[in-house]
Amino acid sequence: MYEVTIRKSFAAAHLLREIGGKCEGLHGHNFIVEISAAAAELNEEGLLxxxxxxxxxxxxxxxxxxxxxxxxxxxxxxMNPSSEQIARFLYERIGEKAKPAKTPLSRVTVWETENARVSYSL
Incomplete structure (x- = not known):
C-alpha cells in the first residue's frame, strides 16, 4: 500500500459550546493539517x-x-467546530475534489497544538 501525505496550515477562531472550561470562550489556533491518500497501485506515471x-x-x-x-x-x-469536526469537514470536502482523480483519501489529521491532534478516516 502506498500513502502520500501533505502538510498545510491555517489560522481560525472558534468557541466550543457547553463543554465547560476556557474553550467555551472565543479563541484561536494555528492549525496544522495532514491530508493523506492511499492506494495499492500506482498510476501510469508511476505515481499515487x-x-x-x-x-x-x-x-x-x-x-x-x-x-x-x-x-x-x-x-x-x-455543531461545535471541534478539531474532530474540522477533520471530518476536510476529509469530505477534499475527498470530493479527489474523486475524479480516483485517488481516495485515507486520513485527515488536524493538529490543534503541537501536542494535540485528531485524525478522521473511513
Whole structure:
C-alpha cells in the first residue's frame, strides 16, 4: 500500500459550546493539517497522485476556513467546530475534489497544538 501525505496550515477562531472550561470562550489556533491518500497501485506515471493536485485541492478548501470564525460557517452552524469536526469537514470536502482523480483519501489529521491532534478516516 502506498500513502502520500501533505502538510498545510491555517489560522481560525472558534468557541466550543457547553463543554465547560476556557474553550467555551472565543479563541484561536494555528492549525496544522495532514491530508493523506492511499492506494495499492500506482498510476501510469508511476505515481499515487501528483503532490501538486493534493496541495491545490487542500488549498482551495482551506481558503474556506483560513482566518474565519468557524462557528459562523454553514457546515459548523449546528455543531461545535471541534478539531474532530474540522477533520471530518476536510476529509469530505477534499475527498470530493479527489474523486475524479480516483485517488481516495485515507486520513485527515488536524493538529490543534503541537501536542494535540485528531485524525478522521473511513
Amino acid at each position: 497522485i501528483d503532490f501538486r493536485l493534493l496541495k491545490r485541492w487542500t488549498d482551495e478548501v482551506l481558503e474556506e476556513l483560513d482566518h474565519k470564525y468557524l462557528n459562523e460557517l454553514p457546515f459548523f452552524k449546528d
